[in-house]
Amino acid sequence: MSGTSEEPAPRAGASPGTGPPEVTQRDRPGSVLSELRDYRAAFAAAALPMAVVDHLGRIVSPNDALGGLLGTDPATLTGQCAADLVGLAPESSARRAYTEVLRGARPRMRSTRRLKHADGRPLWAEVTVVPMGGGETGPDRVLLSVADVSDRRELRERLRHLRMHDPVTRLPNRTLFFERLTAALGSPPLQDGAPPFDPADGGRIGLCYLDIDGFKAVNDTLGHHTGDRLLAAVAGRLTDCAEADDHRTGAHLVARLGGDEFAILVDDSSGTHQLTELARSVLTALQQPFDVAGHRLSVSASIGVVERSVAGTSATDLMQAADTTLFWAKDDGRARWTLFDAERNANRMTRQALSSTLRPAVERGEFTLEYQPLVGMADEVVRGVEALVRWNHPRYGLLAPSRFVPIAEEDGTIVELGRWVLRTACRQARRWQLEHPDEPALFISVNVAVRQLRDSDLVADVAEVLAETGLEPGLLQLELTESAVMGSSGRPLRVLEALSAMGVRIAIDDFGTGYSNLAYLSRLPVSVLKLDGSFVRGFRYEDGAHPSPADETIVEAMVQLAHRLGLTVTAECVETSGQAERLRRIGCDTGQGWLYSRAVAPERITELIGSRSPGG
Structure with missing residues (x-):
């Protein structure tokens, strides 16, 4: 009835x-x-x-x-x-x-x-x-x-069918899909003789959410008529894949959600294996060429796969997870399926939370600086320090730069944050100088992001800070990554030349991981090379590890050539006395790493001024 x-x-x-x-x-x-x-x-x-x-x-x-x-x-x-x-x-x-x-x-x-x-x-x-x-x-x-x-x-049923189905593919449309999804999550149909449904009993649901890679090109070059025929052909193959699923206990719902987006709803899933096998079969089916309107067309699909218990799942939660997973599939290279990963999603959510609060955090003063000593390899005396920014987040605690600097570079906050770091570090360096007038002044090394070099008036910022703090330009070192410096031309190159002309030292950070074009260095206003830690780690003798002869040869050659170009060399990630001794013999000028000190508060650096490093 x-x-x-x-x-x-x-x-x-x-x-x-x-x-x-x-x-x-x-x-x-x-x-x-x-x-x-x-x-x-x-x-x-x-x-x-x-x-x-x-x-x-x-x-x-x-x-x-x-x-x-x-x-x-x-x-x-x-x-x-x-x-x-x-x-x-x-x-x-x-x-x-x-x-x-x-x-x-x-x-x-x-x-x-x-x-x-x-x-x-x-x-x-x-x-x-x-x-x-x-x-x-x-x-x-x-x-x-x-x-x-x-x-x-x-008549009413015919009108409902028209309202609930896509005219191009004749598949259920977005409205019917969400009606079925809501019903599947709310009150699954009873089997004959089965007790009333209880979500806690373990009912599961699965979803393959996909869009067609390369479909826009078909529409743009061959027209919407051909595009519509391709969508209809895709719908047919998706339906065949759903019907061929050996694990299904009922009919899967294949729907077109709009544009080139489709979904296959499995409302009585037997587990993740069923959904991933279905996704594989869809990829295989769609990778076969289509003969449409006299054209042989090749497309693929990116598929987000979500499978979970019905208990505690809403339609909104499921679709958000599917949308996120589809984005991962496309971001990972397309023409693939990706399974929802709760840990990866948690990291994404954390990243979003950090992104939304980053700019206000700068205004609220939630950032602090720690300083890691740069030690002379010959006498193990602290010559300078690198300023490393930390975010004292009210929810996530003290965050290292790797957690938020990439986000700041993406949204442009790095410009404002970089100005704060530069001013704070220079003030601290000048304070040490004034407090210890009889000791050689420490230089301060500050990291500069590519976006600061290109999107801000870095020369004016540096000049203003030096004038405000009274720090000599020669005591300021700006570190840029190798990829940011190599190939510099136009405005970035003019910025580097202007900074060098002021007396500020330019250092290339993580050298050896990018272009490694030493010949190009002769045309750049660079003063210091900081060897990437991956080379230094090859120098270890401890714990039964054998040093890498290739790493030693490469480092020795780079040090010798850098010196011939008038550059000084800093070795990063120095952790053992054996590494330090070998680097000293090769000719590295300064070292930085846990052997000497971790990044510490400015008060601890005050204790080290004029003395040998803690690792000495």
Whole structure:
């Protein structure tokens, strides 16, 4: 039976005109008997299927139209239970409303029911029940009318189908997809004999969310007509893959969500394996060329795969996870599927949280600087320090630069943050100089991002800070990555030349990991090379490790050539005395690493001024 709707109406009167009354044996004027006979004739001949029902719910008098509607002799309907005849199931709301009309507690009942003709075909009927008269205990009779609304229902279903399906691919559209998804997460259908569904019992749901790589190029070059035909062909292959899934217990829903986005909903998943196998089959199917409108087209798909328990999952949660995973698949290179990873998503969410609070954090002063000593290799005396920024985040604690500097570079906050680091570091270096006038002044090394070099007036910023703090330009070293310096031309090169002309030293950080073009260095205003730690780690003798002869040879050659170009060399990541001794013999000028000190607060650097390093 279908859904039920009851419609109250003003209470019907008890006049004879309400329905065909029973003719009694009581003597009445001839004109009244004649009128009653006319009513009975009209009732029998009416085109609307009707029946008179007694207070017990039994059919007393059906008309011919009712027999015709049900495909049976009207006489066989007399005495039948009217509620069963029109499909009012026990305990249903429609049955309760009908019973209330029989008792006189309700003026009308109306419900749309799905009936069956005698020949087996289904039909939809609008059933209406109203009282015909009554006494103290309720109506003597009620009038049952049954209107055939099959054509109206069919039209409504056709309109719903059009509204719920994509005209290009004939697949369910976004509206129907979310209707099915919501139903699957809320109240999955019961199997025969199964107990009521409980999400805690372990029901699972899966989703393959994909879009077509290269589809835009097809639309742009061959036109939307060809693009539409390609989408229809893709829909066919997706449907074939869904139907061929050996693990399915029911029909998967394949839908077009819009543009070149599709989804395959698995609302009774057997686990991650089922979803990943389905994704693999989709990739394989779509990688086969399509013959469309005289063109042989090759496309692929990026697929986000999500599989999880129904318990605690909402449609919004599932779609957000699918959208994120699809983005990963595309970002990882396209033409692949990617499974949702909770840890990766947590890192992404943390990154988003950091991004949204980064700029306000600069304004609130949540950043601090620590300083790592740069030590002379020959005498192990601290010559300078590198300023390293930390974020004292109110939620995540003290964060290292690797956690937030890449984000700051992406959104441009690095320019504002970089100015703060430069000013704070120079002030601290000048303070050390003033507090220890009899000791050689420490130089301060500050990292500069590529975006600072290109998007800000770095020369003006440096000049302003040096004038404000009184720090000599020769005591400021700016570190840039090798990839940022190599190939510099135009404005970036002019910036470096202007800074060098001011007396500021330029250092290349992590040297040896990028271009390693030493010849190009002769044309750049560079003063210092900082060897990447990956070379230094090859010098270890401790813990049974053997040094790498190749690393030693490369480092020695770079040091010698750098010195011939008038550059000094700093070795990063020096951790052992064995590494330090070998680097000293090779000719490295300064060293930096845990052997000497980790990055520490400025107070600790104050204790080291004029003395040998802690590792010495």
